[in-house]
Amino acid sequence: MTTSSTGELPLRNEHDIVLGRQSVRHMAQQQGFSLVDQTKMVTAASELARNTVIYGGGGTLKWAMLQEGSRRGLRLTFEDHGPGIPNLELALTDGWSSGSGLGLGLTGSRRLVNEFEIASTVGVGTRVIITRWK
């Protein structure tokens, strides 16, 4: 697997969420994603970026454009140094929410991508990595 391009965007506030999803749209287009796949990736990114801003107290979105043989993909990493999630299993249960969301952020975005990884340590922060292939 090769990585053709990488970068990083700050996620500090609501406007960064909007900028983040616009950037993700652009990258998904560059990778040749179909309109539905673009929409899924952008929506997943929006959910996770909001989590980073609201629950994580801000953080970063790192992106990597991937190539593996003939297939192309996009990997996004959302990282914050917020309070962390005490019970990951519970947080990944449908309908669960700690805040004002619908409890769809984590579980919903997981359904919209091909690969989903999460690591969280209380008092240290949370990292979510999602990948979608064309």
Add this chain to the structure above:
Amino acid sequence: MERIPILRMGEFLLVTIQVDMHDQLALRLQDDLTRAIEKNGAKGVLIDISALEMVDSFMGRMIADISGMARILDAQTVLVGMQPAVAITLVELGLSLPGVATALNVERGMTWLRRTLNASGDDDHIINR
């Protein structure tokens, strides 16, 4: 201050969302729209999202909330123009917008609103969901 315009058409209010909304803008719309329903005595609200390229759970919840608030204020809401890719993504995300009336486009949405209002009589509304 950035705002989404609300147009009045007779007893209906028409909202066309054409920008990628940040969260505060979505909440402001909710506030503005409920005020406009009250001020104009509007009986119906049509929200056109044909220009939106994505709807996430926050926006979906905002739309569902508007529909619920409008109903309590005696106005019916119809959501129109959702792009197919957005519909596919929303359902996969887990948000099927229960209780929100939808129509394919503005024209069908207006027809639905008129029919719903006629069916429920002038002042005495029947909640049909």
